[in-house]
Amino acid sequence: MRGIYIHVPFCARACPYCDFDFQVGRAPDTEAFLAGLAREASGRAAELADWTGGEEHGAQDMSDATWSTVYLGGGTPSLLGPAGLASLGEWLARRFPGAGASEFTVEVNPEHGDAALYAAVRAIGGTRVSLGTQSTEAEGLRTLGRVHSPAEALASIAAAAAAGLRVSADLIVGWPGQTDAGVRADVARLTAAGAEHVSVYALTIEADTPWPTLVRRGKRRLPDSDHQADMLAAAEQALTAAGLLHYEVASYARAGAEARHNLLYWTWQDYLGLGPSAHSARYFADGSVLRRGNVRGLPTWLKDPSTPAEAERLTPEAAATEGLWTGLRDLRGLDVAAYLRRFPAVTRAWIEQRTRRQVARGNLEWIEEGRILRIAPGRWYWHDAVAADLLA
Numbered sequence: 001m002r003g004i005y006i007h008v009p010f011c012a013r014a015c016p017y018c019d020f021d022f023q024v025g026r027a028p029d030t031e032a033f034l035a036g037l038a039r040e041a042s043g044r045a046a047e048l049a050d051w052t053g054g055e056e057h058g059a060q061d062m063s064d065a066t067w068s069t070v071y072l073g074g075g076t077p078s079l080l081g082p083a084g085l086a087s088l089g090e091w092l093a094r095r096f097p098g099a100g101a102s103e104f105t106v107e108v109n110p111e112h113g114d115a116a117l118y119a120a121v122r123a124i125g126g127t128r129v130s131l132g133t134q135s136t137e138a139e140g141l142r143t144l145g146r147v148h149s150p151a152e153a154l155a156s157i158a159a160a161a162a163a164g165l166r167v168s169a170d171l172i173v174g175w176p177g178q179t180d181a182g183v184r185a186d187v188a189r190l191t192a193a194g195a196e197h198v199s200v201y202a203l204t205i206e207a208d209t210p211w212p213t214l215v216r217r218g219k220r221r222l223p224d225s226d227h228q229a230d231m232l233a234a235a236e237q238a239l240t241a242a243g244l245l246h247y248e249v250a251s252y253a254r255a256g257a258e259a260r261h262n263l264l265y266w267t268w269q270d271y272l273g274l275g276p277s278a279h280s281a282r283y284f285a286d287g288s289v290l291r292r293g294n295v296r297g298l299p300t301w302l303k304d305p306s307t308p309a310e311a312e313r314l315t316p317e318a319a320a321t322e323g324l325w326t327g328l329r330d331l332r333g334l335d336v337a338a339y340l341r342r343f344p345a346v347t348r349a350w351i352e353q354r355t356r357r358q359v360a361r362g363n364l365e366w367i368e369e370g371r372i373l374r375i376a377p378g379r380w381y382w383h384d385a386v387a388a389d390l391l392a
Contacts, residue, residue, distance in 0.1 A: 001068040001102065001269050003264045003269065003271040004070045004071070005070075008088075009033070010080070015145045016211045019206040020075065040274055070092065070105070070125075072106045078113065103127055104127045105128040107129070110132065110148040111147055111148040122163060131156055131160070133153040133171065136190065137178075140178060140182070158194055167197070173234075174232070184234060187235065196254045197244075197259060198244060199251050239252040248263075248266065249375075268342045274294075277293070277297075278294045287343040287345045289314045289319040292310070324351065328390075329383065332374065333372035333373060334373045336370070363379045363385075
């Protein structure tokens with residue numbers, strides 16, 4: 001399986017906590033963006049022809065039915081509106097026929113999520129939407145700088161479900177003033193409205209976002225790490241009680257509703273990133289991996305969209321080290337046999353040596369007679385610390 005990620009770098013306004021790559025404006029230049037995508041794809045034609053198995057695809061045809069998932073992220077893809085999404089979908093279908101047959105996700109802001117938009121998502125092959133709900137409390141939405149109301153958040157979920165789309169909802173926890181009861185109410189409302197998948201993130205404030213300036217002006221407070229941990233715990237308890245499986249560090253889903261595209265990242269599958277700041281990864285038979293990142297910023301990317309800002313080929317052992325911690329994000333466990341097939345430069349003994357300290361601490365455990373290595377139950381809070389140790 002392979003996936004395609006397209007970064008749509010437009011937002012109507014900047015959320016004070018967000019450091020993603022986007023351009024603010026209510027009228028995105030869809031035409032220029034699509035022209036940039038076409039130039040990037042053409043400029044990378046030889047690379048993609050080799051990637052997908054041969055030069056026979058040619059410079060103008062990069063189709064491959066093995067592009068099983070598509071993810072339109074951002075930014076705010078839904079800001080393109082029905083017409084803009086239709087144009088992007090048409091371009092994608094021409095360049096990559098059959099892409100997204102397994103899963104096709106579009107990120108949507110709740111204020112855009114009406115029947116017309118969801119009809120457009122379905123028309124381009126969309127099967128899933130990821131909604132930036134973030135909170136169902138008015139206070140939380142004000143704190144996070146979101147423009148939609150709690151009612152719009154829930155209505156957008158219900159409308160997507162009614163349109164036959166799988167629905168994933170984002171939830172940000174740990175914002176100052178949030179309570180345990182508030183988190184539980186968020187979960188109850190999201191799942192009742194039709195969300196089958198919920199991604200939960202602790203509020204993280206980067207230095208180059210507006211939030212620190214608002215703190216200096218007395219208009220915001222910085223989040224407290226202990227409070228965030230409490231809110232993450234409350235979210236897990238509420239979501240699992242509602243019947244969702246905690247299957248990845250930040251992700252919960254009903255059976256069958258797991259995010260297939262996101263799982264590509266944690267199960268060492270190839271993915272192609274197009275658009276400003278988008279990243280790609282290609283795995284090779286010897287276990288090495290080529291990582292590539294596009295330039296950040298729409299104007300800069302448009303000048304030369306096919307030239308990367310960074311590219312690095314990790315050695316087989318370095319790739320195996322990285323793959324160990326990414327694979328452990330899947331809380332169901334890392335299949336050791338599958339891991340060793342992907343990273344043949346290392347052995348089971350290498351895994352055991354590298355993980356010995358975390359196993360001794362109780363953060364990792366072997367199950368199913370040693371076939372599976374996983375984060376121990378209740379220890380997912382320390383995944384970052386485990387990862388740092390494995391990478392050291």
